[in-house]
Amino acid sequence: RHGDGQSSGGELVVGGVSASALKAQYGTPLYVLDEDNVRARATAALTAFRGAFQAVGSSAKVYYAGKAFLSAGVARWMEEAGLHLDVCSGGELAVALAAGFDTARIGYHGNNKSVAEIQRAVTVGVGVIVVDSAIEVQRIAEIAARHGVRQKLRIRVNSGVHASTHDYLATAHEDQKFGIPLDDVPDIAVAIRAEDSLELLGLHSHIGSQIFDARGFVESASRLLAVHKELLAGGPLPELNLGGGFGIAYTTADDPTPVGEIARQFAEIVAAECARLEIPVPIVAVEPGRSIIGTPGITLYEVGTTKDVQVGDLGVRRYVSVDGGMSDNARPALYGADYSVRIASRVSDVEPALVRVAGKHCESGDIVVNADYLPGDVQPGDLLAVAATGAYCWSLSSNYNYLGRPPVVAVRGGTSRILIHGETEADLLRHDADITVAVVAPQ
Numbered sequence: 001r002h003g004d005g006q007s008s009g010g011e012l013v014v015g016g017v018s019a020s021a022l023k024a025q026y027g028t029p030l031y032v033l034d035e036d037n038v039r040a041r042a043t044a045a046l047t048a049f050r051g052a053f054q055a056v057g058s059s060a061k062v063y064y065a066g067k068a069f070l071s072a073g074v075a076r077w078m079e080e081a082g083l084h085l086d087v088c089s090g091g092e093l094a095v096a097l098a099a100g101f102d103t104a105r106i107g108y109h110g111n112n113k114s115v116a117e118i119q120r121a122v123t124v125g126v127g128v129i130v131v132d133s134a135i136e137v138q139r140i141a142e143i144a145a146r147h148g149v150r151q152k153l154r155i156r157v158n159s160g161v162h163a164s165t166h167d168y169l170a171t172a173h174e175d176q177k178f179g180i181p182l183d184d185v186p187d188i189a190v191a192i193r194a195e196d197s198l199e200l201l202g203l204h205s206h207i208g209s210q211i212f213d214a215r216g217f218v219e220s221a222s223r224l225l226a227v228h229k230e231l232l233a234g235g236p237l238p239e240l241n242l243g244g245g246f247g248i249a250y251t252t253a254d255d256p257t258p259v260g261e262i263a264r265q266f267a268e269i270v271a272a273e274c275a276r277l278e279i280p281v282p283i284v285a286v287e288p289g290r291s292i293i294g295t296p297g298i299t300l301y302e303v304g305t306t307k308d309v310q311v312g313d314l315g316v317r318r319y320v321s322v323d324g325g326m327s328d329n330a331r332p333a334l335y336g337a338d339y340s341v342r343i344a345s346r347v348s349d350v351e352p353a354l355v356r357v358a359g360k361h362c363e364s365g366d367i368v369v370n371a372d373y374l375p376g377d378v379q380p381g382d383l384l385a386v387a388a389t390g391a392y393c394w395s396l397s398s399n400y401n402y403l404g405r406p407p408v409v410a411v412r413g414g415t416s417r418i419l420i421h422g423e424t425e426a427d428l429l430r431h432d433a434d435i436t437v438a439v440v441a442p443q
């Protein structure tokens with residue numbers, strides 16, 4: 001499923017390239033994206049949602065959520081697959097523009113877009129801006145009017161639905177910063193429709209991330225559609241955006257729903273609710289990030305040290321330390337996220353041992369894989385592959401402890417190429433105003 005396989009030497013092979021070849025060319029840590037797998041998932045999402053909504057007399061759009069991972073190369077893959085693109089900052093928009101992504105197919109999010117960001121979005125022709133507050137309506141209206149643009153908007157709704165997921169990832173329960181409370185939405189719609197420089201496209205909700213249970217989507221769709229119906233009385237409202245958040249498998253404990261099934265469920269819910277409300281089925285947009293880019297990504301690390309630690313009565317825990325950590329994958333430290341690991345450079349028939357893979361940062365919470373099994377002879381020099389690191393790893397990465405971000409490479413058909421260069425020591429020192437001498441790292 002990760003697009004990987006075994007070569008005759010028992011090594012991990014991704015996109016036709018072996019782990020040791022990747023290590024030799026780029027070093028470790030290294031983010032590796034299986035390009036065919038990413039493209040296939042993008043195409044599968046679009047095909048599934050289009051098909052499901054055509055079957056109920058409407059159509060669908062899929063926005064790739066760039067916050068999961070965005071580079072110019074990936075933006076082009078998404079455009080070639082026919083997807084739209086969701087950005088949520090001036091920086092993400094800049095990458096999309098640099099990639100030449102069709103601006104009419106970009107959606108722009110954020111609860112506090114700066115005036116400069118709005119101005120840029122409006123003037124480059126961003127297809128739709130998602131309004132997150134009443135204040136923003138006036139701000140966008142003025143900027144659009146000044147530039148002679150009629151800007152399309154969605155209203156981000158706080159539907160009050162709490163998706164069953166990690167608390168920090170659930171974005172639509174009431175006491176949080178995103179969106180406009182359901183009750184206030186009609187007034188915002190009136191305010192938007194009163195402006196000649198604005199056009200209301202529809203409502204938007206995003207209830208959280210890494211969701212496995214469709215009930216949250218059912219609930220938010222039905223709450224949104226009730227307001228959608230109310231707003232139809234005041235003018236056209238062609239679209240409804242139900243956000244992203246589809247869960248993926250990080251370990252064997254996760255059991256994600258295939259995208260075809262999710263799309264069918266969405267179409268069924270929306271069509272049934274529209275029939276009940278006696279309104280036409282709107283064009284439905286979704287915004288998956290993780291479910292497109294997460295699984296096709298792995299991170300390669302090299303083992304530096306191992307040590308066995310006596311853990312009370314529990315026995316021994318083997319700590320396997322690698323050459324990266326919370327700077328390239330903050331998710332275990334931030335969310336207690338679980339990952340799975342295997343040796344990438346060889347096979348071993350030594351009995352598996354329960355291990356914890358730790359990073360090299362000066363912090364005890366610097367864990368890469370909390371608990372998984374590796375062959376008992378795991379040793380310095382082994383390459384480890386951590387699965388499903390394509391989403392929210394590079395994009396949440398940092399330079400903590402002055403570690404440079406690892407490069408991101410795409411593999412496909414036996415070849416590899418860099419999508420984003422790794423940071424060198426010179427990159428890390430460049431912004432220090434008191435360092436004037438070029439410092440060269442020893443090789």
Ligand code: LLP
Pocket residue numbers: 065067068086109169206208209210243244245246287288289290291331335391392396
């Ligand atoms: N649309 C909106 C408005 C969002 O806020 C997000 C994610 C998405 C779409 C895409 O969600 P996805 O399909 O990727 O789950 N850093 C966290 C996830 C934060 C998600 C933020 N918003 C993590 O690493 O789990």
